[in-house]
Amino acid sequence: MKLAKLSLAAIVALGVSAFADVENVKFSGNAKLYYGTVDAGKADLFDKKGAYGQAAATVAVSADLADGVAGKLSATGLSTLGLENNLVSATWAGFAGGVDAQWWVDEAWLAKTFGNTTFKVGRQELDTPLAFSEKWNIAENTFDAAVLLNSDLPETTLVAAWVGRGNGSNDGGVVAGVVNGSDPFTTYWKDGAYAFGGITKLIPMTTAQVWYYDVVNVAQAWWLQADADLKDLIPSLLAGVQYSNIDVEGVSDNASAWAAKLGYSIDALKLCAAYSSTDSDGPVAIANTATGLAVQDGNRFSGSQTKLYTEAWWNYGYVGAPDVDTFMISAGYDMEDIADFYAQYTAADAGKKSPVGDMNEFALTASKSFGNLNTTLAYIYTDADNQNDGDSYNTIQVYLTYNF
């Protein structure tokens, strides 16, 4: 017993001593309640059968330790709060888990910095063009990965990443549901993936990035992008170009897409116009490989989000699909002390070879914060060939997030 007590004391002492080198430990999190309603099919707005809602909570602890070591541990839980009894008939995320409460560890990583090199390993978010955490939903997908970042070259960051597993879902719900305590993280495609990237600002006024992906035994992909701040030519003018190519193993045709945008940003006003075009013979969409990519749901793609400039505000799965030309315009204005407003119109024109139909979307949002409570109200008009029997319909969404 004495030995046990001493051992416990030693462990506690060592543990606390280790904490003495801690620079900062932060506890934080958020609680969310999202609601949406459509007047599609036989449902009117705010009818239970046309509504979807869910609540989520995330708690996290992050720490900056001594000697350039940092870490984070975070868990997310989903619950319908019983909304399905009266108000809604569907959820936002984690569809496989149904209406059961579910939770999982969404981040658990350690990072160590050596000079200009950082190594981060564990469960984490990623933000690369073809493998990323989608943040539009009430919960976001994450990855079991190892990432190496180096900035020895001036104005340049090099990235090498290995992705072993992820919890991205191909059913449009972003995250795989937790069923009876199951682990929602599964092998990334067949045998994981590697990604290599370079982001540089060496070109005057320009941020250029090149990414190469090897989704092992599935596909290889490139993503090229250059964003220029042309303020020296025309004040507040921005321009960007993108190109991506995905070569699926065992398929003769590649998927590819290009996009260009012009933006104008001055103070609280932001305007953007963009155009994109995808190759007509592509076997997969140019979209997030973490949440589906090529899986079809009926006659449409799964709804993976794409990083192409023209991506719709709500109706994902069209812009990056094969044989689709898309035009997008948007305007945002932050009206001080009133609200932040944003409007976007997206027109996706599908060709004969496209697995999706035409889609037109108009979205209007207003966001306002009340202390730590952030609110967004959204209206979406959708007119898509493969939705609601081709008839247009309206959507209203409410996003409530309380940060603590």
Add this chain to the structure above:
Amino acid sequence: MRALFFLFSMVLLLFAGEYITLDNGKVILLKPDGTWQEVKVVKKGSETIAIKPDGTWEKVDARKVEAANKLETAVDRKYKDEPLVKTLIGKWRGDGIYYEFTSDHAFMKLNEGHSKRTIEGKWIVEKVDPAKKIVVVNIGEGARLGFLTFGGDIRKFRILDDHTIEDITSKLDGKVYTLTKVQ
């Protein structure tokens, strides 16, 4: 084993005993000449011991917390007098991100998916790295217990020039925001 017990006792007392802890978590020694020095303060019996960065230690009289609070202002002022930190004062806007810094208040607004995340309140400078031109600030924390903080957010900035900064908080996730000063 006695040394281990002593260490254990000292470390525990560091968290529970009478010592001077600033709002930003630093422990400082007030000197008679009016200057101060960051130290580790521990309690040994009825005595208060300050362990200095050079490894030496001495007995000190722990002042009242009020004194520490006054000094917190001094420490904060010292940090905020750093040229790099002073550069932050003002309004900054980037793609999907916005900051306002005054001397005692900060506001952050960040696009996160389809909603926005805002944090505001007092801000504390956690660290300044003049060589790398990096400033780490803690915005709007709700409470602090030593090095444990609750709520708010820690943001890391790289100062490029008087009109351009980078928010490198999420650099490990692959995201860096470039912000320009709002005139």
